[in-house]
Amino acid sequence: MNIYQEKAAQAVALLQELDLDCWLTFARETGERPDPGVEMLLGSSLTWNAVLLIGRNGERSAIVGRYDLENARASGVFTEVIGYDEDLRADLLAALDRINPRSISLNYSLHDHTADGLTHGMYLLLQETLAGTAYQQRLVSGEGLLAKLRARKTPGEIERIKAAIAVTETIVGDLSAQITPGRSEAELAAWVHNEFARRGLPSAWDYEYCPTLNSGPESAAGHAPPLAHIKVEPGHLVHIDLGVKHEGYCSDLQRMWYVRRAGEDKLPDEIQRAWAAIVAAIDAGAAALRPGVAGWQVDAAARNVLTSAGYDEYKHALGHGLGRACHDGGPLLGPRWPRYGNSPLGIVEAGHVYTLELDVMTSAGMLALEEDVLVTEDGCVFLSNYQREIFLI
Amino acid sequence: MNIYQEKAAQAVALLQELDLDCWLTFARETGERPDPGVEMLLGSSLTWNAVLLIGRNGERSAIVGRYDLENARASGVFTEVIGYDEDLRADLLAALDRINPRSISLNYSLHDHTADGLTHGMYLLLQETLAGTAYQQRLVSGEGLLAKLRARKTPGEIERIKAAIAVTETIVGDLSAQITPGRSEAELAAWVHNEFARRGLPSAWDYEYCPTLNSGPESAAGHAPPLAHIKVEPGHLVHIDLGVKHEGYCSDLQRMWYVRRAGEDKLPDEIQRAWAAIVAAIDAGAAALRPGVAGWQVDAAARNVLTSAGYDEYKHALGHGLGRACHDGGPLLGPRWPRYGNSPLGIVEAGHVYTLELDVMTSAGMLALEEDVLVTEDGCVFLSNYQREIFLI
Numbered sequence: 001m002n003i004y005q006e007k008a009a010q011a012v013a014l015l016q017e018l019d020l021d022c023w024l025t026f027a028r029e030t031g032e033r034p035d036p037g038v039e040m041l042l043g044s045s046l047t048w049n050a051v052l053l054i055g056r057n058g059e060r061s062a063i064v065g066r067y068d069l070e071n072a073r074a075s076g077v078f079t080e081v082i083g084y085d086e087d088l089r090a091d092l093l094a095a096l097d098r099i100n101p102r103s104i105s106l107n108y109s110l111h112d113h114t115a116d117g118l119t120h121g122m123y124l125l126l127q128e129t130l131a132g133t134a135y136q137q138r139l140v141s142g143e144g145l146l147a148k149l150r151a152r153k154t155p156g157e158i159e160r161i162k163a164a165i166a167v168t169e170t171i172v173g174d175l176s177a178q179i180t181p182g183r184s185e186a187e188l189a190a191w192v193h194n195e196f197a198r199r200g201l202p203s204a205w206d207y208e209y210c211p212t213l214n215s216g217p218e219s220a221a222g223h224a225p226p227l228a229h230i231k232v233e234p235g236h237l238v239h240i241d242l243g244v245k246h247e248g249y250c251s252d253l254q255r256m257w258y259v260r261r262a263g264e265d266k267l268p269d270e271i272q273r274a275w276a277a278i279v280a281a282i283d284a285g286a287a288a289l290r291p292g293v294a295g296w297q298v299d300a301a302a303r304n305v306l307t308s309a310g311y312d313e314y315k316h317a318l319g320h321g322l323g324r325a326c327h328d329g330g331p332l333l334g335p336r337w338p339r340y341g342n343s344p345l346g347i348v349e350a351g352h353v354y355t356l357e358l359d360v361m362t363s364a365g366m367l368a369l370e371e372d373v374l375v376t377e378d379g380c381v382f383l384s385n386y387q388r389e390i391f392l393i
Numbered sequence: 394m395n396i397y398q399e400k401a402a403q404a405v406a407l408l409q410e411l412d413l414d415c416w417l418t419f420a421r422e423t424g425e426r427p428d429p430g431v432e433m434l435l436g437s438s439l440t441w442n443a444v445l446l447i448g449r450n451g452e453r454s455a456i457v458g459r460y461d462l463e464n465a466r467a468s469g470v471f472t473e474v475i476g477y478d479e480d481l482r483a484d485l486l487a488a489l490d491r492i493n494p495r496s497i498s499l500n501y502s503l504h505d506h507t508a509d510g511l512t513h514g515m516y517l518l519l520q521e522t523l524a525g526t527a528y529q530q531r532l533v534s535g536e537g538l539l540a541k542l543r544a545r546k547t548p549g550e551i552e553r554i555k556a557a558i559a560v561t562e563t564i565v566g567d568l569s570a571q572i573t574p575g576r577s578e579a580e581l582a583a584w585v586h587n588e589f590a591r592r593g594l595p596s597a598w599d600y601e602y603c604p605t606l607n608s609g610p611e612s613a614a615g616h617a618p619p620l621a622h623i624k625v626e627p628g629h630l631v632h633i634d635l636g637v638k639h640e641g642y643c644s645d646l647q648r649m650w651y652v653r654r655a656g657e658d659k660l661p662d663e664i665q666r667a668w669a670a671i672v673a674a675i676d677a678g679a680a681a682l683r684p685g686v687a688g689w690q691v692d693a694a695a696r697n698v699l700t701s702a703g704y705d706e707y708k709h710a711l712g713h714g715l716g717r718a719c720h721d722g723g724p725l726l727g728p729r730w731p732r733y734g735n736s737p738l739g740i741v742e743a744g745h746v747y748t749l750e751l752d753v754m755t756s757a758g759m760l761a762l763e764e765d766v767l768v769t770e771d772g773c774v775f776l777s778n779y780q781r782e783i784f785l786i
Contacts, residue, residue: 029506031599032718033427045599047720049732065732066708070613085708087731108513110521113422120501120516121509121534125734128503141514206424206438220463315459315478325425327440338480339442339458341518 003248006154007040008060008077014148015056021101022059023142025052026118026126035117036150037107039248039324044071049125051092052078055099063091089129096135104135105142111341114321114329115146151321151330152351158374160249161322161353164204165372165384168244168251171195179238179257179393185226188238189213196244204243204250204326211242216365234261237271237365238393243326250326252355253384254370259393267390271367274360275390277309278369282386285318285333285356286373289348289380295331296344302358303335311360317344319354322372328353350377396641399547400433401453401470407541408449414494415452416535418445419511419519428510429543430500432641432717437464442518444485445471448492456484482522489528497528498535504734507714507722508539544714544723545744551767553642554715554746557597558765558777561637561644564588572631572650572786578619581631582606589637597636597643597719604635609758627654630664630758631786636719643719645748646777647763652786660783664760667753668783670702671762675779678711678726678749679766682741682773688724689737695751696728704753710737712747715765721746743770 001009011023025037031045038045041052048065050072061080062072069083082091096104108123109115123139130136153161171192178191192211196203203210213226216236220227232238236259243252256275258267267275285302299318307313317334320327331346333354357370369387373380394402404416418430424438431438434445441458443465454473455465462476475484489497501516502508516532523529546554564585571584585604589596596603606619609629613620625631629652636645649668651660660668678695692711700706710727713720724739726747750763762780766773 029718029720032720033506033510034425044601084732085730089731106513108517110514110518112514113426113512116512116514117426118513119506119509120499120511120513121503121505121536123513123516124501125503143514208437325422327422327425337478338482339477 001156002076003154003156003160004041004043004075004077006156007149008054010152010154011054011145011149012056012058014145015054018145018148020056020105020145021103022053022055022099023105023145025107026050026122027052028122033119035107036114036146036324036329037117040149041077042071042075043248044074049088049122051088051095053095053099055101057099059095059099061095063088063095092129093133101135101138103138103140105145106139107146108141109143109146111343112143112147112329113327114150114325115143147330147346148349150323150328152349153323153353153374157249157323158353160247161251161372162383164244164246164249164251165253167199167201167246168242168253169385171242172240172253172255175240176257176391176393179232179259181232181234181259183232184228185213185215185219185230186228188232189226192240192242199244201244201246204245204252211240214239214366217363219365232259234259235364237362237367239366239368241368241370248324250322250324250328251384252322252326252370252372254357254368255387255391256367256369257391257393258364267392268364271362271364271390274311274362274367277306277311278358278360278367279388280309281305281358282356282369282371286380286382289333289354289356289373289375290378291348291350291375293348294344295333295346295348296336298333298348299335299344302356306358306360314358318358319356322353322355348375350375353383354380394549395469396547396549396553397434397436397468397470399549400542401447403545403547404433404447404538404542405449405451407538408447411538411541413498413538414449414496415492416447416498416538418500419443419515420445421515426512428500429507429539429717429722430510433542434470435464435468436641437467442481442515444481444488446488446492448494450492452488452492454488456481456488485522486526494528494531496531496533498538499532500539501534502536502539504736505536505540505722506720507543507718508536540723540739541742543716543721545742546716546746546767550642550716551746553640554644554765555776557637557639557642557644558646560592560594560639561635561646562778564635565633565646565648568633569650569784569786572625572652574625574627574652576625577621578606578608578612578623579621581625582619585633585635592637594637594639597638597645604633607632607759610756612758625652627652628757630755630760632759632761634761634763641717643715643717643721644777645715645719645763645765647750647752647761648780648784649760649762650784650786651757660785661757664755664757664783667704667755667760670699670704671751671753671760672781673702674698674751675749675762675764679773679775682726682747682749682766682768683771684741684743684768686741687737688726688739688741689729691726691741692728692737695749699751699753707751711751712749715746715748741768743768746776
């Protein structure tokens with residue numbers, strides 16, 4: 001089975017598990033506006049309005065514009081691929097009639113962006129297309145289905161994530177030799193970009209701030225590009241946040257170096273203490289991460305360790321799902337803040353892949369760590385080589 | 394003014410012209426799911442839920458997650474950039490209270506995908522966020538505003554499109570020397586990809602089928618990748634459909650070659666006749682293209698010339714807007730088929746940029762032509778160097 005067939009088989013199994021009748025993706029121009037439903041079922045984009053319909057009894061129909069026919073067939077997912085020129089309504093109604101679903105799960109969600117590919121305009125257009133039929137009243141959010149489908153990684157998906165992490169760690173290892181006083185953040189980031197390019201790997205998120213790279217206390221925090229006027233100096237912490245997409249799947253790691261001043265043979269106490277608190281908090285998060293817990297409980301375990309050690313709490317989630325998207329779907333290992341909606345309430349399952357990440361500001365710059373882990377039947381395993389010590393330059 | 398400031402100024406002017414009070418973009422994770430509203434105002438993506446609000450009196454507010462602050466400021470568009478950690482509701486209500494809009498134009502549209510960035514989940518979340526306020530009842534489609542904003546190119550946008558076309562034509566010119574019997578479609582497409590890569594230019598649409606490249610009658614039609622087992626042969630038509638993104642703006646051209654058989658000094662009659670019909674149809678479309686006409690009228694002018702010459706009608710629109718997206722917003726120069734919704738009813742204005750494209754199948758392969766044109770006050774001008782003759786190999 002290819003990766004799309006793996007996900008389609010998983011979708012059929014999930015429809016049965018959740019007692020749902022069908023999952024309907026309605027999308028167009030996904031080269032410009034990707035839809036997570038499409039990208040799980042097709043390795044290519046859809047141009048004209050298209051329907052991908054998966055039923056609980058294994059029905060798999062694609063209704064696509066004539067120019068998308070070849071690509072829809074190439075996925076190997078669909079038992080029926082119908083091309084149209086002018087209007088897909090008749091084919092859509094025929095496909096629905098064969099299933100006669102009690103409800104139709106769609107790609108929308110208030111709080112999970114990876115389950116929210118359906119645009120509002122397409123939702124209204126689908127309602128219009130189904131007007132006068134019983135189906136119009138049966139449209140529901142497929143959020144629960146999609147969160148599980150997205151988060152439960154298949155063997156093929158886990159292999160791809162591992163491969164993305166492995167190449168990222170190779171790049172990080174080689175980067176150490178590049179970090180010398182006088183080199184700018186922008187130069188180091190360009191070196192990393194070149195490593196991506198020569199391997200033909202896209203960045204895991206926006207190219208201009210993947211990697212994020214910070215040297216010392218004057219560097220810009222957050223999603224800002226590396227700066228040309230900030231140069232590595234003795235006494236700086238150097239921080240990188242990076243990931244690649246390997247065969248469509250992401251890595252996401254943060255790594256740390258400290259550039260020693262003349263005569264320094266170890267980390268300054270302030271940094272050593274903060275690092276110990278970060279590692280202890282990641283450890284606590286990893287210890288709490290197992291099937292059956294809610295995402296917020298994992299975050300709280302790490303957050304409490306950090307604040308108990310006297311540090312400010314990090315202003316983000318401890319971890320997010322990792323997969324096709326760097327910020328992948330499913331539960332968020334985050335606090336129950338309004339902006340996170342219900343995503344921290346999601347329940348962790350075996351087969352989920354998460355980041356574990358947090359940061360502390362120090363007088364030498366940002367100190368942060370991010371690892372990637374896979375949830376197993378009774379806990380979690382690290383997919384990345386856990387950085388337990390800051391690399392010394 | 395940078396390109397984002399140009400579009401923001403145009404948005405304010407359009408709000409006044411259309412007697413609308415404000416335009417609100419509500420988006421998240423736009424690195425994964427781009428929103429056309431965001432990309433017109435920012436050169437970077439937004440990660441957490443964010444509001445970009447433009448008012449008719451020039452109000453320009455961005456309310457973004459803390460890590461997106463620097464990027465929102467960097468656009469130079471916003472008079473107010475507010476960062477938040479937990480919840481944007483209070484800042485959103487305060488910004489709306491300052492405008493007290495009669496209606497709030499949102500990024501959704503049934504038929505124009507470039508005006509349809511708002512997901513259904515985000516629409517519901519916005520409604521929930523505004524619950525209990527008068528604003529909840531004032532949400533409307535910004536389709537009319539966005540179609541005009543997207544379609545009316547600023548001087549900076551036209552320059553970028555011209556630059557994208559110029560580099561594409563250079564690549565097409567150099568490609569002629571590569572087209573020799575025995576080379577496969579896949580080899581020629583790889584050569585084009587290499588030309589993109591060494592200039593650092595992304596493809597204008599999905600990389601795997603940009604370029605589309607077809608040699609002879611056995612080639613796959615439509616959005617299919619170039620094939621390794623189809624090789625250029627004497628007697629083949631070689632067709633390419635390609636475009637690049639230059640500083641975020643697209644070109645989109647189709648060009649034709651004919652590979653002569655031994656002893657042939659000119660085109661076979663069948664091909665010459667079909668080509669004459671194609672050129673005449675493009676001419677008719679260009680002659681009809683001027684401010685004030687509806688998109689479908691331009692399509693009909695070309696379509697009638699082609700069918701009157703005895704050829705089957707093309708199964709797509711004569712032309713589409715060209716800009717940030719290869720299939721850009723605004724009117725479609727297409728037939729009034731159900732699948733095109735109201736987009737062929739849109740009215741052409743000066744400053745719009747369109748493709749003009751159509752195709753005929755022949756016994757030697759696909760024959761097609763696509764040019765890029767700018768609408769002026771009293772007609773249109775070609776931005777591309779109109780291919781009036783098939784290139785002979």
